[in-house]
Amino acid sequence: MPERDELLPGPPPSAGPQGTGRHRVVVISASVGAGHDGAADGLTSRLAAQGFLVDRYDFLDLLPARTGKLLRDAYHRLLTRAPERYQRLYQATEHASRPGAVWRALFRSAEHRTLAALPPDTTAVISTYPGASQVLGALRQRGALKVPAYTFLTDFSVHALWIAPGIDAHLAVHPIPAAQAHAQGAAAVTVVGPVTDARFAPVVGGQRSAARARFGLPEHAPLALLVAGSWGVGAVRQAAAEIQETGVAVPVVVCGRNQSLVEQLRQDGIAHAFGWVDDMPGLMHACDVLVQNAGGLTALEAFASGLPVASYRCIPGHGRANAQALEEAGLAAWIRTVDDLRPVLAELLHGPRGRGQRLAGVALHRAASGPVPAITARAGHRLAPPAPSPTVHHPGRRRLALAATTAVATVSLGVAAPLTYAYAKAPAHFTTVAHYLDGDDR
Known part of the structure; x- marks a missing residue:
């Protein structure tokens, strides 16, 4: 199996020098699992690094x-006690033109407190949770919110x-969403690409051995990191047993805050x-493959x-849709x-499929310039151009070069993404691609 420190040499591209102003941006997340908060953490750190003042709610x-x-x-109860009911609910509302009456009433109840929470000098608001986006959108439509509002699609x-x-704008991590x-x-x-903690990076030098020793893991065996979100939901016990029975890898399971699952x-x-593991970057350095059931932030961190x-064994609803x-x-x-x-x-552990995915995952993070330039375009905060990404040549990796071109081409707000990345593997979805390319941005 190739060493992961050979993937892409050098650090990720810089987001550019710090801005000169002190504009305030508000980020609204939700403590529903950890994915929405994790995306908000990444946005907050990147904005702060560019000189923005950032408030979190x-x-x-x-x-x-x-x-x-x-x-x-x-x-939480739906996911743990009635997962298939959640699946039916998700499917029934997946393509609805507007939220149902109950949801609309719930969102209206948050409008006053949301507006009151925003400091007077706020220049932009970013949501990493769909409910917050619904509230911000309604306030913008009525003219009650005077500054741009963004949705970061996690x-x-x-x-x-x-x-x-x-x-005003929807920021996506990839052309498919x-x-x-x-x-x-x-x-x-x-x-705009994903936002994750900078500590999530390909392993270098002796990090792998040191991480395995730190976590008490086998020194040489292939390790499959099995995750189930901060709540530890889904068929985790079954998946762990089945991974162990393959004999291909030793399961290393993270159960989040579900301590009873650890004991089971x-x-x-x-x-x-x-x-709960505070050092997830270190645990990922120790392991060789990630097995997940929700397709959220942890997958992006693994990339x-x-x-x-x-x-x-994906959880219903968004877990299967993300998969x-x-x-x-x-x-x-x-x-x-x-x-x-x-x-x-x-x-994934030993073949070309695994190496191809490792390269594609790292390239996803390094191809786009991130959300800050897109936010800045409407928030009135000027940044110097970002430093160029390091040029890496991999013979036969045309699809990765195309991915980089695709992401860079979509950095300006209002420009529809030319969805060419990875579609050689999914030709059946060209209908959706054509619809996106032919339509006008709104």
Whole structure:
């Protein structure tokens, strides 16, 4: 298996020198799992590095009384106790033209507190949660919010709730979610690439051995990092047992805040089960492949770390939708049956499929200039041009070069993405691509 420190030499491209002004940007996330907050963390750090003042709010705190906690708890119960009911609900609303009456009433209840929370010198507001986007869009439509409002699409699949009339621009991590957003009427869709902590990077030097020693992991065995979000939901015990039974890799399971799952796994004979892990970059350095069930922030962090990614026993709703989108993008394998688990893991660990995914994942992070220039374009904050990305030549990697061209071409707001990346692997989806390319941005 090739060393992961050979993937792309040099550091990621700089976002450019710091801006000269002190403009204030507000980022609104939601503590529903960790993905929305993780994206907000990445946005906050990048904006702060460019000289912006950044305020953070949790959308659940902007809802009246205890509504936010009730919403989070209800979502958690659906995922853990009635997953197929959640799947039906997700599918029923996936392409709805507008939120239902109950959702609209809930969002209206947050409008006053959202507007009151914004400091007077705010120059832009960014949402990483669909409910917050709905509120901001409604405020913009009525003229109550006077500054630009953006939605940062955290998922590879775009549910209809993400698309809110009134939002000035929708920022996507990849052309596939950009196409989905555009097809649903999103305004000014732009591919800006992911935002993750800078510590997520391909392993170099002796980092791998040191990380394995630090976590008490086998020194030489192939390791499959199995994750299930901050809540530790889904068929985690079954997936861990099945990975172990393949004999191809040793499962290393992260259960988030689900401590009872940690104990159950250890009783099942899974030796390396962890609860909440603060040093996820280090754990990714220790492992050789990521197996995930939701397709959210952890997958993006794995791409940045040079890990090949597989989706397996995905949770309903966004988990399955993200798995399909990641597969279409050529960034992650979707293992649909237990019979496919062993051969696909072997390909990702030892074959050209794994190396191709590692290269594609790192390139995803390095091809685009990030969300700050797109935000700056409307927030009145001028930045110097970003430093150029390091030029890397990989014979026969034409698809990766095309990916870089695609992402760079979409950095300006209002420019539809030329969706050429990875479509050699998904020709059946050219209908969606053509719709995106032929349409006018709104």
